[in-house]
Amino acid sequence: MVRMADRLGKVDLSDVRRMFEASSESDINLGLGEPDFEIPENVKKAIVNGVENGFTHYTSNRGCIELREEISKKLKKDNSVNVDSDSIMVTTGASEALYIASQGLFNKDDEVLIPDPGFLSYRACVELAEARSIPIKTSLDDDYKMRYENVQDKISSKTKAIILNSPSNPTGAVMDKEDIKSICDLSVDHDFIMISDEIYEKIIYDGKHYSPARFGGNTLLINGFSKAYAMTGLRIGYIAGQSLMIDEILKVHQYNTACVSSLSQLGAYEALKSSDRYVEDLVKEFRRRRDLILGGLDDLGLECGEVQGAFYVFPKVKNATFYVKKALEAGVVLVPGKGFGESCEDNVRISYANSYENIEEAIDRLKTINM
Numbered sequence: 529m530v531r532m533a534d535r536l537g538k539v540d541l542s543d544v545r546r547m548f549e550a551s552s553e554s555d556i557n558l559g560l561g562e563p564d565f566e567i568p569e570n571v572k573k574a575i576v577n578g579v580e581n582g583f584t585h586y587t588s589n590r591g592c593i594e595l596r597e598e599i600s601k602k603l604k605k606d607n608s609v610n611v612d613s614d615s616i617m618v619t620t621g622a623s624e625a626l627y628i629a630s631q632g633l634f635n636k637d638d639e640v641l642i643p644d645p646g647f648l649s650y651r652a653c654v655e656l657a658e659a660r661s662i663p664i665k666t667s668l669d670d671d672y673k674m675r676y677e678n679v680q681d682k683i684s685s686k687t688k689a690i691i692l693n694s695p696s697n698p699t700g701a702v703m704d705k706e707d708i709k710s711i712c713d714l715s716v717d718h719d720f721i722m723i724s725d726e727i728y729e730k731i732i733y734d735g736k737h738y739s740p741a742r743f744g745g746n747t748l749l750i751n752g753f754s755k756a757y758a759m760t761g762l763r764i765g766y767i768a769g770q771s772l773m774i775d776e777i778l779k780v781h782q783y784n785t786a787c788v789s790s791l792s793q794l795g796a797y798e799a800l801k802s803s804d805r806y807v808e809d810l811v812k813e814f815r816r817r818r819d820l821i822l823g824g825l826d827d828l829g830l831e832c833g834e835v836q837g838a839f840y841v842f843p844k845v846k847n848a849t850f851y852v853k854k855a856l857e858a859g860v861v862l863v864p865g866k867g868f869g870e871s872c873e874d875n876v877r878i879s880y881a882n883s884y885e886n887i888e889e890a891i892d893r894l895k896t897i898n899m
Protein backbone atom coordinates (compact mmCIF):
# COMPACT_ATOMS: atom_id res chain seq x y z
CA MET A 529 0.00 0.00 0.00
CA VAL A 530 1.45 3.38 -1.01
CA ARG A 531 1.71 5.81 1.86
CA MET A 532 -0.03 9.01 0.77
CA ALA A 533 0.78 12.48 2.07
CA ASP A 534 -0.44 12.90 5.67
CA ARG A 535 -2.20 16.16 4.80
CA LEU A 536 -4.67 14.23 2.64
CA GLY A 537 -5.89 12.45 5.76
CA LYS A 538 -7.39 15.73 6.92
CA VAL A 539 -9.67 16.24 3.93
CA ASP A 540 -12.46 14.22 2.37
CA LEU A 541 -14.33 14.23 -0.93
CA SER A 542 -17.47 16.33 -0.97
CA ASP A 543 -20.90 14.91 -0.06
CA VAL A 544 -22.38 16.89 -2.97
CA ARG A 545 -20.71 14.52 -5.44
CA ARG A 546 -21.51 11.48 -3.30
CA MET A 547 -25.21 12.37 -3.22
CA PHE A 548 -25.20 12.95 -6.97
CA GLU A 549 -23.73 9.51 -7.54
CA ALA A 550 -26.31 7.88 -5.24
CA SER A 551 -29.23 9.41 -7.16
CA SER A 552 -31.14 8.13 -10.18
CA GLU A 553 -32.57 9.93 -13.22
CA SER A 554 -36.11 10.20 -11.84
CA ASP A 555 -34.88 11.99 -8.71
CA ILE A 556 -35.11 15.77 -8.48
CA ASN A 557 -31.67 17.05 -7.68
CA LEU A 558 -31.65 19.91 -5.19
CA GLY A 559 -28.10 19.07 -4.25
CA LEU A 560 -26.00 20.73 -6.90
CA GLY A 561 -24.48 24.19 -6.81
CA GLU A 562 -24.72 25.07 -10.45
CA PRO A 563 -27.26 27.23 -12.29
CA ASP A 564 -29.47 25.22 -14.64
CA PHE A 565 -29.21 27.89 -17.38
CA GLU A 566 -27.38 27.94 -20.69
CA ILE A 567 -24.47 30.36 -20.93
CA PRO A 568 -25.28 33.74 -22.59
CA GLU A 569 -25.66 33.59 -26.40
CA ASN A 570 -22.96 36.23 -26.98
CA VAL A 571 -20.53 34.16 -24.88
CA LYS A 572 -21.29 31.07 -26.97
CA LYS A 573 -20.66 32.97 -30.18
CA ALA A 574 -17.40 34.46 -28.92
CA ILE A 575 -16.09 31.00 -28.06
CA VAL A 576 -17.08 29.52 -31.43
CA ASN A 577 -15.41 32.45 -33.20
CA GLY A 578 -12.34 31.87 -31.05
CA VAL A 579 -12.10 28.26 -32.21
CA GLU A 580 -12.56 29.27 -35.86
CA ASN A 581 -9.92 31.96 -35.59
CA GLY A 582 -7.34 29.76 -33.90
CA PHE A 583 -7.45 31.41 -30.48
CA THR A 584 -6.39 28.10 -29.02
CA HIS A 585 -2.88 28.65 -27.69
CA TYR A 586 -1.36 29.42 -24.31
CA THR A 587 -2.01 32.92 -23.06
CA SER A 588 -0.02 34.97 -20.57
CA ASN A 589 0.16 33.15 -17.21
CA ARG A 590 -1.75 35.96 -15.53
CA GLY A 591 -4.46 35.87 -18.18
CA CYS A 592 -5.12 37.91 -21.34
CA ILE A 593 -4.56 41.60 -20.81
CA GLU A 594 -7.88 42.53 -22.46
CA LEU A 595 -9.77 40.38 -19.95
CA ARG A 596 -7.79 41.69 -16.97
CA GLU A 597 -8.49 45.25 -18.06
CA GLU A 598 -12.18 44.47 -18.30
CA ILE A 599 -12.11 42.91 -14.81
CA SER A 600 -10.34 46.02 -13.51
CA LYS A 601 -13.15 48.19 -14.96
CA LYS A 602 -15.79 45.91 -13.49
CA LEU A 603 -14.26 46.07 -10.00
CA LYS A 604 -14.25 49.84 -10.16
CA LYS A 605 -17.79 50.12 -11.48
CA ASP A 606 -19.54 47.46 -9.39
CA ASN A 607 -17.39 47.31 -6.26
CA SER A 608 -15.71 50.73 -5.94
CA VAL A 609 -12.40 48.88 -5.85
CA ASN A 610 -9.35 50.26 -7.67
CA VAL A 611 -6.96 47.56 -8.88
CA ASP A 612 -5.03 47.73 -12.12
CA SER A 613 -4.68 44.83 -14.50
CA ASP A 614 -1.24 43.84 -13.11
CA SER A 615 -2.84 43.13 -9.77
CA ILE A 616 -5.37 40.70 -11.24
CA MET A 617 -4.81 37.07 -12.15
CA VAL A 618 -7.25 34.93 -14.12
CA THR A 619 -7.72 31.49 -12.54
CA THR A 620 -9.33 28.14 -13.28
CA GLY A 621 -12.52 29.05 -11.43
CA ALA A 622 -12.77 30.57 -7.98
CA SER A 623 -11.74 27.09 -6.83
CA GLU A 624 -8.22 27.51 -8.12
CA ALA A 625 -8.08 31.04 -6.76
CA LEU A 626 -8.89 29.74 -3.26
CA TYR A 627 -6.36 26.95 -3.52
CA ILE A 628 -3.45 29.00 -4.84
CA ALA A 629 -4.13 31.84 -2.40
CA SER A 630 -3.94 29.29 0.42
CA GLN A 631 -0.76 27.72 -0.92
CA GLY A 632 0.79 31.13 -1.49
CA LEU A 633 -0.09 32.61 1.90
CA PHE A 634 -0.30 30.04 4.66
CA ASN A 635 2.45 28.45 6.68
CA LYS A 636 2.18 25.42 8.91
CA ASP A 637 0.11 26.23 12.01
CA ASP A 638 -1.11 29.62 10.80
CA GLU A 639 -4.69 30.13 11.88
CA VAL A 640 -7.30 30.96 9.26
CA LEU A 641 -10.80 32.01 10.29
CA ILE A 642 -13.50 30.44 8.14
CA PRO A 643 -17.29 30.75 8.20
CA ASP A 644 -19.22 27.88 9.82
CA PRO A 645 -21.55 27.07 8.06
CA GLY A 646 -19.30 27.67 5.08
CA PHE A 647 -18.33 26.41 1.65
CA LEU A 648 -16.57 23.02 1.85
CA SER A 649 -13.42 24.12 0.03
CA TYR A 650 -12.37 26.64 2.66
CA ARG A 651 -11.44 24.10 5.31
CA ALA A 652 -9.90 21.79 2.71
CA CYS A 653 -7.72 24.54 1.18
CA VAL A 654 -6.53 25.62 4.63
CA GLU A 655 -5.74 22.05 5.69
CA LEU A 656 -3.96 21.25 2.42
CA ALA A 657 -1.69 24.20 3.15
CA GLU A 658 -1.08 22.65 6.61
CA ALA A 659 -2.59 25.66 8.34
CA ARG A 660 -5.39 25.44 10.94
CA SER A 661 -8.97 26.38 10.19
CA ILE A 662 -10.79 28.19 13.00
CA PRO A 663 -14.58 28.19 12.57
CA ILE A 664 -16.54 31.40 13.04
CA LYS A 665 -19.97 30.07 13.95
CA THR A 666 -23.07 31.85 12.80
CA SER A 667 -26.60 30.95 13.84
CA LEU A 668 -30.01 30.55 12.29
CA ASP A 669 -31.43 32.89 14.98
CA ASP A 670 -29.30 35.66 13.47
CA ASP A 671 -29.99 34.62 9.86
CA TYR A 672 -26.50 33.10 9.69
CA LYS A 673 -24.88 36.52 9.41
CA MET A 674 -21.19 36.70 10.26
CA ARG A 675 -20.77 39.37 12.93
CA TYR A 676 -17.77 41.44 13.84
CA GLU A 677 -17.99 40.34 17.51
CA ASN A 678 -17.76 36.63 16.59
CA VAL A 679 -14.64 37.34 14.55
CA GLN A 680 -13.02 39.47 17.24
CA ASP A 681 -13.37 36.63 19.77
CA LYS A 682 -11.37 34.24 17.59
CA ILE A 683 -8.36 36.40 16.76
CA SER A 684 -5.02 35.27 18.15
CA SER A 685 -1.36 36.06 17.50
CA LYS A 686 -1.41 33.25 14.91
CA THR A 687 -4.31 34.62 12.86
CA LYS A 688 -3.12 34.92 9.29
CA ALA A 689 -6.34 35.44 7.37
CA ILE A 690 -10.10 35.33 7.38
CA ILE A 691 -12.26 34.01 4.56
CA LEU A 692 -15.49 35.92 3.98
CA ASN A 693 -18.26 34.75 1.70
CA SER A 694 -21.20 37.03 1.12
CA PRO A 695 -23.74 36.05 -0.20
CA SER A 696 -23.03 32.71 1.43
CA ASN A 697 -23.01 29.14 0.28
CA PRO A 698 -24.73 27.29 2.02
CA THR A 699 -26.94 29.76 3.93
CA GLY A 700 -27.82 32.57 1.49
CA ALA A 701 -26.84 35.12 4.17
CA VAL A 702 -25.60 38.55 3.08
CA MET A 703 -23.24 40.32 5.47
CA ASP A 704 -24.11 43.78 6.78
CA LYS A 705 -21.95 46.70 5.69
CA GLU A 706 -21.11 47.63 9.30
CA ASP A 707 -19.78 44.14 10.06
CA ILE A 708 -17.65 44.12 6.91
CA LYS A 709 -16.20 47.54 7.72
CA SER A 710 -15.46 46.60 11.31
CA ILE A 711 -13.79 43.33 10.27
CA CYS A 712 -11.63 45.36 7.85
CA ASP A 713 -10.58 47.55 10.79
CA LEU A 714 -9.77 44.44 12.82
CA SER A 715 -7.65 43.11 9.97
CA VAL A 716 -5.60 46.31 9.98
CA ASP A 717 -5.20 46.36 13.77
CA HIS A 718 -4.21 42.69 13.94
CA ASP A 719 -2.42 42.49 10.62
CA PHE A 720 -4.28 39.67 8.91
CA ILE A 721 -5.46 39.25 5.34
CA MET A 722 -9.06 39.17 4.20
CA ILE A 723 -9.88 36.68 1.49
CA SER A 724 -13.25 37.67 0.12
CA ASP A 725 -15.05 35.08 -1.98
CA GLU A 726 -17.61 37.13 -3.93
CA ILE A 727 -18.77 34.51 -6.39
CA TYR A 728 -22.47 35.05 -5.53
CA GLU A 729 -22.14 38.83 -5.60
CA LYS A 730 -24.68 39.33 -8.38
CA ILE A 731 -27.21 36.83 -7.07
CA ILE A 732 -28.68 38.99 -4.38
CA TYR A 733 -32.35 39.74 -3.69
CA ASP A 734 -32.40 41.90 -0.58
CA GLY A 735 -29.61 43.95 0.90
CA LYS A 736 -26.55 45.05 -1.01
CA HIS A 737 -23.17 43.53 -1.69
CA TYR A 738 -20.11 45.35 -0.29
CA SER A 739 -16.64 44.15 -1.10
CA PRO A 740 -14.28 44.52 1.88
CA ALA A 741 -11.63 45.61 -0.63
CA ARG A 742 -13.28 49.05 -0.77
CA PHE A 743 -12.78 49.68 2.95
CA GLY A 744 -8.99 49.41 3.12
CA GLY A 745 -7.01 46.64 4.75
CA ASN A 746 -5.31 43.90 2.83
CA THR A 747 -7.91 42.05 0.77
CA LEU A 748 -7.62 39.31 -1.80
CA LEU A 749 -10.83 39.50 -3.79
CA ILE A 750 -11.98 36.29 -5.48
CA ASN A 751 -14.76 36.11 -8.01
CA GLY A 752 -15.74 34.04 -11.04
CA PHE A 753 -18.12 33.39 -13.89
CA SER A 754 -19.70 30.11 -12.75
CA LYS A 755 -22.73 31.47 -10.95
CA ALA A 756 -23.86 34.76 -12.52
CA TYR A 757 -23.20 33.55 -16.10
CA ALA A 758 -23.74 29.80 -15.55
CA MET A 759 -20.24 29.20 -16.98
CA THR A 760 -19.41 26.38 -14.51
CA GLY A 761 -17.87 24.03 -17.06
CA LEU A 762 -15.70 26.73 -18.57
CA ARG A 763 -13.76 26.91 -15.29
CA ILE A 764 -12.88 30.55 -15.04
CA GLY A 765 -12.53 33.03 -12.21
CA TYR A 766 -10.01 35.56 -10.91
CA ILE A 767 -8.15 36.90 -7.94
CA ALA A 768 -7.27 40.54 -7.32
CA GLY A 769 -5.16 42.16 -4.62
CA GLN A 770 -1.89 43.87 -3.84
CA SER A 771 0.48 43.26 -6.75
CA LEU A 772 3.18 41.92 -4.39
CA MET A 773 0.84 39.17 -3.25
CA ILE A 774 -0.44 38.43 -6.75
CA ASP A 775 3.15 38.18 -8.07
CA GLU A 776 3.97 35.54 -5.45
CA ILE A 777 0.72 33.60 -5.87
CA LEU A 778 1.42 33.58 -9.61
CA LYS A 779 4.23 31.09 -8.92
CA VAL A 780 1.72 28.55 -7.59
CA HIS A 781 -0.62 29.23 -10.52
CA GLN A 782 2.18 28.86 -13.06
CA TYR A 783 3.26 25.45 -11.77
CA ASN A 784 -0.33 24.38 -11.33
CA THR A 785 -2.07 25.21 -14.62
CA ALA A 786 0.24 27.66 -16.49
CA CYS A 787 -2.75 29.62 -17.73
CA VAL A 788 -6.52 29.37 -18.01
CA SER A 789 -8.14 28.03 -21.19
CA SER A 790 -7.85 30.70 -23.88
CA LEU A 791 -11.43 30.08 -25.04
CA SER A 792 -12.85 30.46 -21.55
CA GLN A 793 -11.02 33.76 -21.28
CA LEU A 794 -12.68 34.92 -24.51
CA GLY A 795 -16.05 33.90 -23.09
CA ALA A 796 -15.44 35.70 -19.80
CA TYR A 797 -14.41 38.88 -21.62
CA GLU A 798 -17.62 38.78 -23.60
CA ALA A 799 -19.69 38.09 -20.47
CA LEU A 800 -18.31 41.19 -18.76
CA LYS A 801 -18.72 43.34 -21.87
CA SER A 802 -22.36 42.68 -22.58
CA SER A 803 -24.37 40.27 -20.49
CA ASP A 804 -26.03 42.56 -17.93
CA ARG A 805 -29.51 41.72 -19.18
CA TYR A 806 -28.77 37.99 -18.92
CA VAL A 807 -27.74 38.38 -15.27
CA GLU A 808 -30.87 40.42 -14.48
CA ASP A 809 -33.11 37.68 -15.91
CA LEU A 810 -31.21 34.95 -14.07
CA VAL A 811 -31.57 36.75 -10.74
CA LYS A 812 -35.26 37.39 -11.38
CA GLU A 813 -35.86 33.68 -11.92
CA PHE A 814 -33.84 32.70 -8.83
CA ARG A 815 -35.86 35.16 -6.76
CA ARG A 816 -39.11 33.47 -7.87
CA ARG A 817 -37.69 30.10 -6.89
CA ARG A 818 -36.40 31.37 -3.56
CA ASP A 819 -39.89 32.58 -2.68
CA LEU A 820 -41.36 29.25 -3.77
CA ILE A 821 -38.96 27.12 -1.75
CA LEU A 822 -39.19 29.28 1.37
CA GLY A 823 -42.98 29.05 1.23
CA GLY A 824 -42.88 25.26 0.73
CA LEU A 825 -40.39 24.68 3.53
CA ASP A 826 -42.37 26.92 5.83
CA ASP A 827 -45.41 24.68 5.24
CA LEU A 828 -43.20 21.76 6.25
CA GLY A 829 -42.16 23.55 9.43
CA LEU A 830 -38.55 23.94 8.27
CA GLU A 831 -37.11 27.31 9.16
CA CYS A 832 -34.38 28.89 7.01
CA GLY A 833 -34.12 32.45 8.37
CA GLU A 834 -33.83 35.39 5.99
CA VAL A 835 -32.30 34.26 2.70
CA GLN A 836 -30.97 37.29 0.87
CA GLY A 837 -28.74 35.85 -1.85
CA ALA A 838 -27.05 32.89 -3.61
CA PHE A 839 -29.34 29.93 -4.44
CA TYR A 840 -29.35 27.78 -1.33
CA VAL A 841 -31.33 27.43 1.86
CA PHE A 842 -29.98 25.70 4.94
CA PRO A 843 -32.82 24.64 7.24
CA LYS A 844 -32.37 22.84 10.52
CA VAL A 845 -33.90 19.36 10.51
CA LYS A 846 -34.09 16.82 13.30
CA ASN A 847 -31.79 13.92 12.43
CA ALA A 848 -30.47 15.44 9.19
CA THR A 849 -28.67 12.35 7.87
CA PHE A 850 -31.84 10.28 8.21
CA TYR A 851 -33.88 13.08 6.61
CA VAL A 852 -31.56 13.16 3.59
CA LYS A 853 -31.96 9.38 3.27
CA LYS A 854 -35.77 9.62 3.47
CA ALA A 855 -35.75 12.48 0.94
CA LEU A 856 -33.76 10.34 -1.47
CA GLU A 857 -36.27 7.50 -1.04
CA ALA A 858 -39.00 10.04 -1.87
CA GLY A 859 -37.04 11.05 -4.99
CA VAL A 860 -35.36 14.30 -3.88
CA VAL A 861 -31.59 14.75 -3.62
CA LEU A 862 -30.46 16.99 -0.74
CA VAL A 863 -27.03 17.39 0.85
CA PRO A 864 -26.43 16.68 4.55
CA GLY A 865 -25.21 19.75 6.42
CA LYS A 866 -22.32 18.16 8.29
CA GLY A 867 -19.72 18.83 5.57
CA PHE A 868 -20.36 22.57 5.86
CA GLY A 869 -18.96 22.88 9.36
CA GLU A 870 -18.86 21.71 12.94
CA SER A 871 -22.16 23.35 13.77
CA CYS A 872 -24.10 21.85 10.86
CA GLU A 873 -24.94 18.28 11.98
CA ASP A 874 -28.65 19.22 12.13
CA ASN A 875 -28.90 21.02 8.80
CA VAL A 876 -29.52 20.08 5.20
CA ARG A 877 -28.50 22.17 2.22
CA ILE A 878 -31.15 22.63 -0.44
CA SER A 879 -30.20 24.23 -3.73
CA TYR A 880 -32.91 25.88 -5.84
CA ALA A 881 -30.83 25.76 -8.99
CA ASN A 882 -33.53 23.63 -10.59
CA SER A 883 -36.68 24.51 -12.54
CA TYR A 884 -39.70 26.08 -10.82
CA GLU A 885 -41.82 23.04 -11.72
CA ASN A 886 -39.23 20.62 -10.33
CA ILE A 887 -39.02 22.57 -7.09
CA GLU A 888 -42.84 22.44 -6.76
CA GLU A 889 -42.76 18.68 -7.33
CA ALA A 890 -39.83 18.26 -4.90
CA ILE A 891 -41.77 20.04 -2.15
CA ASP A 892 -44.75 17.74 -2.75
CA ARG A 893 -42.42 14.76 -2.46
CA LEU A 894 -40.85 16.09 0.76
CA LYS A 895 -44.36 16.42 2.19
CA THR A 896 -44.73 12.62 1.99
CA ILE A 897 -41.78 11.98 4.35
CA ASN A 898 -42.63 10.48 7.72
CA MET A 899 -39.90 10.95 10.28
Ligand SMILES: Cc1ncc(COP(=O)(O)O)c(C=O)c1O
Nearest residue numbers: 561621622623647697752754765
Ligand atom coordinates in the same frame (compact mmCIF):
# COMPACT_ATOMS: atom_id res chain seq x y z
C1 LIG B 1 -18.77 29.93 -2.23
C2 LIG B 1 -18.15 29.31 -3.43
N1 LIG B 1 -16.91 29.70 -3.77
C3 LIG B 1 -16.29 29.17 -4.83
C4 LIG B 1 -16.89 28.22 -5.62
C5 LIG B 1 -16.14 27.64 -6.79
O1 LIG B 1 -16.60 28.15 -7.97
P1 LIG B 1 -15.86 27.91 -9.38
O2 LIG B 1 -16.82 27.15 -10.23
O3 LIG B 1 -15.60 29.29 -9.91
O4 LIG B 1 -14.60 27.16 -9.12
C6 LIG B 1 -18.19 27.78 -5.31
C7 LIG B 1 -18.86 26.74 -6.11
O5 LIG B 1 -19.82 26.15 -5.73
C8 LIG B 1 -18.83 28.36 -4.19
O6 LIG B 1 -20.07 28.00 -3.84
